Structure formats: C-alpha cells, structure tokens
Amino acid sequence: MTIEEIKDASAQTHPSRQHPWAIFLIFLRLGLTSFGGPVAHLGYFRQEFVVRRKWLDEHAYADLVSLCQFLPGPASSQVGIALGLSRGGMAGAIASWIGFTLPSAILLVLFGLGLAAAGGEYGSWLHGLKIAAVAVVAQALWGMGKSLCPDKPRATLAVCAAAVAMSFPSLLGQLGAIVAGALFGWAFLSTSAALPHSPVNAAVSRSAGIALLLLFFLLLILLPIAATGSDSYIVKLFDSFYRAGSLVFGGGHVVLPLLQSQVVPAGWVGNDAFLAGYGAAQAVPGPLFTFAAYLGAVSSQSPSGWLGAGIALIGIFLPSFLLIAGVLPFWERLRRYEAMQHAMLGINAAVVGLLLAAFYDPVWTSAIRSAADFSLASIAFLLLMFWKSPPWLVVALVAMATGLGMG
Incomplete structure (x- = not known):
C-alpha cells in the first residue's frame, strides 16, 4: 500500500480537521470554476470531496444533499457550508x-458598478441579458418541472401556485402558495423511496444547534418588526434579504420572484437593472444567490456599492448558516418523519409554480418585445437545452447579438 493510499484510508476512517485556510483555498478554486448552476455544483463537490479527497463516502454525501434540499436556501452553498463545518467547525464553514x-x-458587484457608471450607454446589450434570462429561467423551469412535478397532482399544484402568485403578487401570496403546497403534500402525496441513510459529522452540539435555530427564528420574526419601525435603510435591506434567504425552497432560480418582490416595488432597483443583473449572474461561476451582492451594489438607496453588496450578501446567506448548523445535529431523527417528506413534495411543486409565475412576469413581459427578441430567446433555449452549451457562453452570445442590433 502506498503512502497516498494509507492517507486516503485514514481520511475515510478517521476524518481529520482541516485548517480554515486550507478549506478556503479548496472552495476558492471551486468558486472560480463551478459554472452551470446548483445541480452542476453538487456534481463538482462530489468529484472533489467524495472521489478525490475522500472526505466522506457516497452515502454520507447523498444524505447531506438530501438534508440541504429539505431546507430553505441555496442547496449547493449549504452543502459546501456543511462540508466546511464538518471538517473545520464554524471557522471552516465560514471559510468554505x-x-x-x-x-x-x-464579479457581479463590478458589473453593477460599471452598469451604474455607464448609464444608458449599453442599453442594447443589457436588453440581451434580459433575453438570455428568459432562456435560462425556461430551462430551469423545464428541468424542475420534470423532476418535481412528474405526476398530475403535483403538476396541478404547480399551476395553482402560479395562479395564486400572479393573482396576489406579494410576498404573502408566495408564502400562501408554499404553505398550501406543504399542506397538500402532507395530506395527499406520498413518497415510495426512503431518504438515503448515512451519518454526517455535525461538529455542533445539540444545545448549540438549538441556540442557532432559535436565533434563526428570532431574526425572522424580529427583523420585519424592526424594519417597519425604523427609517434605517440598512435594517430594511438586511431584513429583506434575510427573509428571502429564509423562505426560498429549491434555491437557485426560485429566489428570483422573492428578490424581485423585495427590491423592485420598493424602488431600490429598477426592473431593467434587476433583469440585466440576473442575466449577468448566469455568466459567472459560483452560487446564484450572489445576485444579492449585485442588487445591494446598484440600489438607489444609501449605502450601495460595496457596503450595500456586503449587507445584502450576508443577509441572504446567514439563514443558511444558522439552519444547516442548527439542524445537522438532529438530522438523523428528523429524516425519519415520513410526514415531513410528504410536505416537502408539495412545497417543491409549489415553488415550481412560483418560478412559472416569475417566468411570465417580470422575465418574459419585460424582455420579449418583438419577434426578433422571441427568436433570440428561442435560439438561446435551444443552445442550453439541446446543445448543452454553457450558460455563460449563451449569455455572452445573446448580449453580443443585441449589441449588434439583432434584437
């Protein structure tokens, strides 16, 4: 047996703690190269930590992915946080x-600052980013619909949730659709397959987990009260992004309607700038939730720029930290409750409906203004779905096409 094989075997049987700096460098490389969205990110993580580094086995990784898909928030980022937590404690989680x-x-903050400095000079290619967003969201809607709404009850639930969201275009309408989906799933849906089972090192005690969960719920309750009674934009900004990070199930593109309902009606970010940034977010690696940094940077309120980006970014990701570190010590018990799995089936179908509503308004209504726009969006969808072109390339091509006057 070689020295490397001995190290690998030891890593599997006696997982060692990693220095936070080492964890940071590993995830920095992934953050620079992980294109393709949350599903692709989970594939990159599996290759890096299961196959290459052997930090955990296939069953433990599948169990961790199941937990993160069960929780609200960005699943791939939560998996990364959990991996950092299991290897380096809370410092490792922050480093990852x-x-x-x-x-x-x-990259998105720099794009936002450049957009603000340019004013309307680049309006044509910014329109291309909005057209590209149509194709990207359509692809996500298609994939999520096939996976999460494979039968008549869940497809019907998704369409009903979309109707509710469009009839009541507010955060309350979206929450109502999610709650109704959970109740429908609990009462009428069933799952034939048990969740994969293998323990994951929590690195957090149960008492600490309870404290973190209490903090999560306290912030979720108290921040809206503080924002209502305060004139501070910082409090309102942090509250808006904390709620978005706390209430979005499915991660990725599902955050679009929640963020849009928080920043556009309030006048913080214009709808054109919102969709341009969302299109640009498809062209960069890493988690889609970093779109929050762009929104904080381009806000019409103060602070904006780098400080606004930092507040929005911490706000939207903090719930993931509190939830994953708080729930992980109890996952072995929680996963056994079949009713929770049934409710999640309904919630997942409902979030497909929310994405369908967002696909129509604001994505489609603000981007598709002519036959040329529709043609470009169709070509982009074809490239993404059937030619398997990387999203960043499709976004760049569509933006160039509109910049040259083709849309």
Whole structure:
C-alpha cells in the first residue's frame, strides 16, 4: 500500500480537521470554476470531496444533499457550508462559504458598478441579458418541472401556485402558495423511496444547534418588526434579504420572484437593472444567490456599492448558516418523519409554480418585445437545452447579438 493510499484510508476512517485556510483555498478554486448552476455544483463537490479527497463516502454525501434540499436556501452553498463545518467547525464553514462565494460576488458587484457608471450607454446589450434570462429561467423551469412535478397532482399544484402568485403578487401570496403546497403534500402525496441513510459529522452540539435555530427564528420574526419601525435603510435591506434567504425552497432560480418582490416595488432597483443583473449572474461561476451582492451594489438607496453588496450578501446567506448548523445535529431523527417528506413534495411543486409565475412576469413581459427578441430567446433555449452549451457562453452570445442590433 502506498503512502497516498494509507492517507486516503485514514481520511475515510478517521476524518481529520482541516485548517480554515486550507478549506478556503479548496472552495476558492471551486468558486472560480463551478459554472452551470446548483445541480452542476453538487456534481463538482462530489468529484472533489467524495472521489478525490475522500472526505466522506457516497452515502454520507447523498444524505447531506438530501438534508440541504429539505431546507430553505441555496442547496449547493449549504452543502459546501456543511462540508466546511464538518471538517473545520464554524471557522471552516465560514471559510468554505467565503471561498465559494467571493469570486462571483466580486464579479457581479463590478458589473453593477460599471452598469451604474455607464448609464444608458449599453442599453442594447443589457436588453440581451434580459433575453438570455428568459432562456435560462425556461430551462430551469423545464428541468424542475420534470423532476418535481412528474405526476398530475403535483403538476396541478404547480399551476395553482402560479395562479395564486400572479393573482396576489406579494410576498404573502408566495408564502400562501408554499404553505398550501406543504399542506397538500402532507395530506395527499406520498413518497415510495426512503431518504438515503448515512451519518454526517455535525461538529455542533445539540444545545448549540438549538441556540442557532432559535436565533434563526428570532431574526425572522424580529427583523420585519424592526424594519417597519425604523427609517434605517440598512435594517430594511438586511431584513429583506434575510427573509428571502429564509423562505426560498429549491434555491437557485426560485429566489428570483422573492428578490424581485423585495427590491423592485420598493424602488431600490429598477426592473431593467434587476433583469440585466440576473442575466449577468448566469455568466459567472459560483452560487446564484450572489445576485444579492449585485442588487445591494446598484440600489438607489444609501449605502450601495460595496457596503450595500456586503449587507445584502450576508443577509441572504446567514439563514443558511444558522439552519444547516442548527439542524445537522438532529438530522438523523428528523429524516425519519415520513410526514415531513410528504410536505416537502408539495412545497417543491409549489415553488415550481412560483418560478412559472416569475417566468411570465417580470422575465418574459419585460424582455420579449418583438419577434426578433422571441427568436433570440428561442435560439438561446435551444443552445442550453439541446446543445448543452454553457450558460455563460449563451449569455455572452445573446448580449453580443443585441449589441449588434439583432434584437
């Protein structure tokens, strides 16, 4: 047996703690190279930590992914936080998050600041970013619909949730659709397959987990009260993004309607700038939730820029930290409750409906203004769905096409 084989075997049987700096560098490389969205990110993580580094086995990784898909928030980022937590404690969790998040956050803030400085000079290619967003969201809607709404009851539930969201275009309407989906799933849906089972090192005691969960719920309750009674934009900004990070099930593109309902009606970010940034977010690696940094940077309120980006970014990711560190010590018990699994089936179908509503308004209604726009969006969808072109390339091509006057 070689020295490397001995190290690998030891890593599997006696998982060692990693220095936070080492964890940061590993996730920084992933943050620079992980294109393709949350599903692709989970594939990159599996290759890096199961196959290459052998930090955990296939069953433990599948169990961790199941937990993160069960919780609200960005699943791939939560998996990364949990991996950092299991290897380096809370410092490791923070290091993994910073490494994976920093590259795309910086790129999107720079894009936002450049957009603000340019004014309307680049309106044509910004329209291209909105057209590209149509194709990207359509692809996500298609994939999520096939996976999460494979039968008549869940497809019907998704369409009903979309109707509710469009009839009541507010955060309350979206929450109502999610709650109704959970109740429908609990009462009428069933799952034939048990969740994969293998323990994951929590690195957090149960008492600490309870404290973190209490903090999560306290912030969720108290921040809206504080924002209502305060004139501070910082409090309102942090509250809006904390709620978005706390209430979005499915992660990725599902956050679009929640963020849109928080920043556009309030006048913080215009709808055109919102969709342009969302299109740009498809062209960078790392988690899609770093779109929050862009929104904080381009806000019409003060502070904006780098400080606004930092507040929005911490606000939207903090719930993931509190939830994953708080729930992980109890996951072995929680996963046994079949009713929870049934409710999640309904919630997942409802969030597909929310994405369908967002696909129509604001994505479609603000981007598709002519036959040329529809043609470009169709070509982009074809490239993404059937030619398997990387999203960043499709976004760049569509933006160039509109910049040259084709849309």
